Amino acid sequence: MGFAMETGIGVGISERGRNQIGDGSANIMLVFADKKTTRWATFGNSAKMVRRALQNAQNRDASRSASPDGRVDLHQKPRVLAGELLSYIQCFGFSFPSVREASPLKAKIVLLPGDGIGPEIVAQAQRVLEAVASRFGHEFEFSSHLIGGIAIDTCGDPLPDETVAACKESSAILLGAVGGPKWDDPSAKTRPEAGLLKIRKELGLFANLRPIRLFDQLIDASPLKREIIEGTDILFFRELTGGIYFGESGREGSGDTESAYQKMIYSVPEVQRIVRLAAKAARNRENRLTSVDKANVLEPSRLWRSVAAKVMADEFPDVEYDVVLVDSMAMHLINRPKDFDVVVTGNMFGDILTDEASMLPGSLGMLPSASLGDGGPGLYEPIHGSAPDIAGKGIANPLATILASAMLLRHSLGLGEEAELIETAVESVLADGHRTADLARGGASIGTEAMGDAVMKHLAN
Numbered sequence: 001m002g003f004a005m006e007t008g009i010g011v012g013i014s015e016r017g018r019n020q021i022g023d024g025s026a027n028i029m030l031v032f033a034d035k036k037t038t039r040w041a042t043f044g045n046s047a048k049m050v051r052r053a054l055q056n057a058q059n060r061d062a063s064r065s066a067s068p069d070g071r072v073d074l075h076q077k078p079r080v081l082a083g084e085l086l087s088y089i090q091c092f093g094f095s096f097p098s099v100r101e102a103s104p105l106k107a108k109i110v111l112l113p114g115d116g117i118g119p120e121i122v123a124q125a126q127r128v129l130e131a132v133a134s135r136f137g138h139e140f141e142f143s144s145h146l147i148g149g150i151a152i153d154t155c156g157d158p159l160p161d162e163t164v165a166a167c168k169e170s171s172a173i174l175l176g177a178v179g180g181p182k183w184d185d186p187s188a189k190t191r192p193e194a195g196l197l198k199i200r201k202e203l204g205l206f207a208n209l210r211p212i213r214l215f216d217q218l219i220d221a222s223p224l225k226r227e228i229i230e231g232t233d234i235l236f237f238r239e240l241t242g243g244i245y246f247g248e249s250g251r252e253g254s255g256d257t258e259s260a261y262q263k264m265i266y267s268v269p270e271v272q273r274i275v276r277l278a279a280k281a282a283r284n285r286e287n288r289l290t291s292v293d294k295a296n297v298l299e300p301s302r303l304w305r306s307v308a309a310k311v312m313a314d315e316f317p318d319v320e321y322d323v324v325l326v327d328s329m330a331m332h333l334i335n336r337p338k339d340f341d342v343v344v345t346g347n348m349f350g351d352i353l354t355d356e357a358s359m360l361p362g363s364l365g366m367l368p369s370a371s372l373g374d375g376g377p378g379l380y381e382p383i384h385g386s387a388p389d390i391a392g393k394g395i396a397n398p399l400a401t402i403l404a405s406a407m408l409l410r411h412s413l414g415l416g417e418e419a420e421l422i423e424t425a426v427e428s429v430l431a432d433g434h435r436t437a438d439l440a441r442g443g444a445s446i447g448t449e450a451m452g453d454a455v456m457k458h459l460a461n
């Protein structure tokens with residue numbers, strides 16, 4: 001820990017914590033200091049805010065600089081210095097002798113490769129994490145554990161206790177995917193997916209962040225028209241440990257009269273905590289939040305709507321807020337995607353809408369996600385599944401998992417600069433024209449490992 005200090009403004013610092021969930025993203029710290037006093041201000045990762053703060057600082061008006069948006073916490077301890085700041089500083093002509101104090105980090109990363117293409121894509125992400133560790137002098141200790149179908153085959157349980165224990169002791173978890181036709185028998189005692197739901201619940205990972213980010217290089221890979229998708233940048237907050245996924249279920253009767261049920265339940269605190277996180281994230285982006293529900297039909301949605309409205313009115317009156325019904329949202333997403341900034345929704349709606357939203361960037365193979373709770377390790381995974389149709393062929397796109405590993409570095413380890421390096425490497429690989437089959441849409445393509453090689457090449461530069 002330490003920071004550079006000149007007169008007027010210093011920039012720096014990092015206290016590496018776990019799950020920097022506060023704003024749904026890594027925080028950037030600006031430190032305003034002179035010889036006698038040091039004041040801290042926290043910012044999210046919004047480029048706009050940082051730029052404004054730096055402009056103010058350039059005018060040597062440190063106190064105004066500390067609160068470009070009127071929200072300053074002078075008491076909060078510094079958390080993360082995002083390496084991104086360096087580029088803003090360079091761009092505005094500041095120069096500091098040591099902006100970032102490079103302190104190596106030790107972290108235990110649990111790998112849960114799972115089923116289907118899971119092991120193939122996690123292997124590439126592991127290589128990337130290893131390359132980052134060696135470039136920055138970090139020590140990442142990896143251990144691989146069972147989940148899903150492979151765990152059922154090995155020990156009859158989709159989430160063995162040993163896996164849970166390893167996850168709880170880790171700094172962060174990287175998961176591939178679970179499931180496949182082998183375990184699809186509806187009368188089977190358990191399923192691979194039960195392991196995934198259980199680990200989310202066990203670790204209290206109630207917030208699933210699913211960024212829908214367009215890569216300029218891939219705009220023509222999307223089945224949607226360029227003019228519709230260009231400029232799209234949406235951050236979904238999917239509630240992950242409640243709703244219909246975790247409601248009581250069962251069957252009644254038998255034969256021709258048999259019925260089945262699954263309850264959808266949401267409580268006030270469950271809605272409050274996810275809406276608060278999403279609203280905080282909105283403040284650091286375009287300051288707009290959309291809540292998606294089915295309040296015209298479902299009672300839990302009516303509760304969701306009223307609780308969300310109250311949280312927004314009482315705590316976030318400055319955030320532009322609207323509500324959209326989920327069926328309508330499915331249509332708006334492909335008709336006017338750039339109108340949305342942050343979207344918050346329940347477990348099932350978030351699952352469905354984000355698979356749909358993956359067609360904006362062009363492929364499920366490009367979408368990472370972070371599942372976070374109130375402390376403890378976060379779990380990072382691509383949003384896609386085990387892709388049984390291409391498993392074992394070496395053609396799966398590893399980029400979603402590689403991008404998930406960048407989210408892991410940023411959110412769980414506070415390594416913003418390292419995360420950005422990976423994201424930039426992915427952009428460069430796409431700019432070089434490399435495409436896996438899902439992105440090539442019939443054109444020339446490379447395999448999973450070759451795509452990993454291409455990312456590694458850019459990390460080495």
Ligand SMILES: NC(=O)c1ccc[n+]([C@@H]2O[C@H](COP(=O)([O-])OP(=O)(O)OC[C@H]3O[C@@H](n4cnc5c(N)ncnc54)[C@H](O)[C@@H]3O)[C@@H](O)[C@H]2O)c1
Nearest residue numbers: 177178179180364365383384385386387389390396397438
């Ligand atoms: N988080 C998870 O572990 C997770 C998520 C979704 C589905 N699943 C499970 O995966 C299994 C298969 O489900 P599905 O077929 O409906 O969805 P899927 O996401 O596995 O596949 C949907 C389609 O997208 C393609 N695809 C997905 N990821 C890709 C990648 N990285 N590169 C290239 N193409 C890719 C697949 O080939 C397939 O055509 C099911 O058992 C399901 O329960 C698991």
Ligand SMILES: CC(C)[C@H](C(=O)O)[C@@H](O)C(=O)O
Nearest residue numbers: 178179193196197351383385
């Ligand atoms: C496999 C399944 C349990 C999972 C979900 O529905 O949450 C998946 O679709 C996802 O999006 O992570």
Ligand SMILES: [Mg+2]
Nearest residue numbers: 351352355383
């Ligand atoms: Mg899904």
